[in-house]
Amino acid sequence: MSAPEVAAASVGRGWLGRKTAAGRLIREPAAILGGFIIFGFVLAALLAPALAPYDPNASDWMAIRQAPSAAHWFGTDDLGRDVLSRVIYGARASLAAGFLSVGIALVIGLPFGMIAGYFGGVADIVISRLTDALLACPFLVLAIALAAFLGPSLQNAMIAIGISAMPVFVRLARGQTLAVRQEDYVSAAWSVGLSHPKILTAYILPNILPPIIVQAALTTAIAVLAEASLAFLGLGQLPPAPSWGSMLDSARQFLVEAPWMAVWPGLAIVVVVIGFNMLGDALNDALNPQD
């Protein structure tokens, strides 16, 4: 067996390994359903202008709090706006908050966690204690405090959620890095004199990714919920732009007379969160077959 063949075989096995993970994933019914749900909402968010039957902010003063009908499938809200259109446009705020705030949490949390786990010592102590301090505040309380401090807007809500979700990623990345750095291939890389950044990105990162991906999927679900909570408290998307949370807030007063105002955005939140959770669970099973 010549050297290139060995390389090819090992790459092939690597690909095969990933393929098996991907293969396991697509055989998982939860993954298919979860993926389908999320794909559907992403599509709705992207194609909102084409899908929504009305301008989500256009009020019809003569049609306030009307029950679902042929003209308004989901009914109208307290200002005479079409609820269906607002739910569709609201997907933009929810998904953007879900993806971007987890992105923020990852971009900040992952490097810090890896640095803490890889170098140990002072870096570990400083980063870990700061993380502990952040973790001491309950997630939503921290997010509300940050959002209130930054002022109400969707962008600030995403930053607040991202920062609040970050400590979990620092912890996870640190723990995984601690485990991986003991591995022989890391010692080998070290001994041939590779630089720390090279070892971190090429040897450690790929090997700690699976649990991080699972965590990211599950955190996205939490972030969507958190965005809805912040919007419900008036700390998210500015009116009149729709957000499921703020729709629920204005529906709160009319639960008896106009339940459709609450039902549809509520249902949307539930379905999206279930979608992300199913996908996260399925990813977990696919990436950790030993479980």
Added chain:
Amino acid sequence: MRLRRSLFAALAVAPLLALSSAHATTLRVGIQDDPDALDPATSGTYIGRFVFAAMCDKLVDIGQDLSIVPQLAEKWTFADDQKSVVFTLRKGVSFQDGTPFDAAAVKFNIDRMQTMKDSRRKAELAAVASVDVLAPDQVRLNLKEPFAPLLSVLSDRAGMMVSPVAGAKEDFSANPVCVGPYKFVERKSRDLIRLQKDASYWDAARYGYDEVLYSYIPDSTVRLARVRAGDLDIAERIAPTDLKTVRDDKNLKLHSAPGLAVSHLMVKVGEPEKANSPLQKDARLRRAFELSIDRNVINRVAFNGEYTADNQMIPPSDPFYPKSHPAPARDVAAAKKLMAEVGATTVPVEITFENALTDARVAQIVQSMAKEAGFDVKLLPLETATAIQRYLAGNFEMYIGNWSGRADPDPTLYAFFACNGGQNFNKYCNKDLEGVLNAARAEGDIAKRKQLYDKATGIYLADLPTIPIYHPNWFFAARAKVDGVVVYPDGLLRLKGVKPAS
């Protein structure tokens, strides 16, 4: 044997107990806010006044038509120069701790409110120079200058008399003692306040409940649910959108009254050096903004048409309301024409408001309507403390102000439109208007005073430093078995005549 006897005794007593508890009637009232300090001198909230209404009598009260009626003072006479007034006090009245109520107690109270460090009554009583005790039932208030709103001031907290014995103590608000039908029993912060009938009160026979229990329930939907469940007897401030529920429930009765409050779009007009908003610079744009919104639509959409759409700071129910300045109808074309005169096509406006559902709804309706005339309205909802801070600092382009109003027009108009008025945070100043307001203050004749307020209204509606939109009305839901509930324009629950239905 002994056991049997005590058992027998218990059995004998049980029906008696049941009987007495059936007789002790409690009126359970759901209130939206937790009152601040229960001291008439330092109180600063509507809900504090709401509780005082059962606890502390005033020198004078207001009637349902906002006229001044006797309470602790049986009559009063102004001197010819309007610079002093003699009150004749009700005889045989005592405070809830037994201290007799007399002229010396009145002097003590006015002095206390004028000198106490945290007193919020200082501005209201600023016109009072001194108090003379003429006889045990005769007291004279000497004024620095004629001050027509004085009686109206004394119909609120400034006229509430506290016991000199209790009032001299530091912790008065923990154990308040007044002259009033119900005396203070206990208070659990952010939970409840319990009052008990004072049998020695001068008019005790007309109060039908033995005890009043105020429960703090911030959410109006929850208050309504609890009064529907029979868990409360009265719930104050029911949301206009819930009124149908109350009207449809035969176990409930809806009690309402036109309110004194006003919700208005205050425009920052002063401090031109900091100006960068077009509305600040040109009254024509403010007029255009007013013309672009439809007050009736706001009332119908946000409040089911249950409030009063209006263009003035003083509500139409006020006897001083000038009828000569009706609200202009919506006219987008006229608004656009005014904007063209100024040379503007799109005008940016930022509305700051407290992040509450009501204001958010009004702001969105205004935004959507003003857009049709070419106003590019941005909304800035802020958490209450931050919003109020900006309001006090005058740091806003347009602010949704909610003013509770007063029985007399002076406190409202002077506070908002006098150059140094207490609420003049948009820094509006028009010396002509201030002159008219000062003249009205000094005018004892009601017809002449009315004319002056008519003139003042014309001036501020031309300058338009603020755009009033609506006056909220009061809606209380009560169990049908509670008799005699009457809501006054000040939104306070007076318990005289309130009794369990037989």
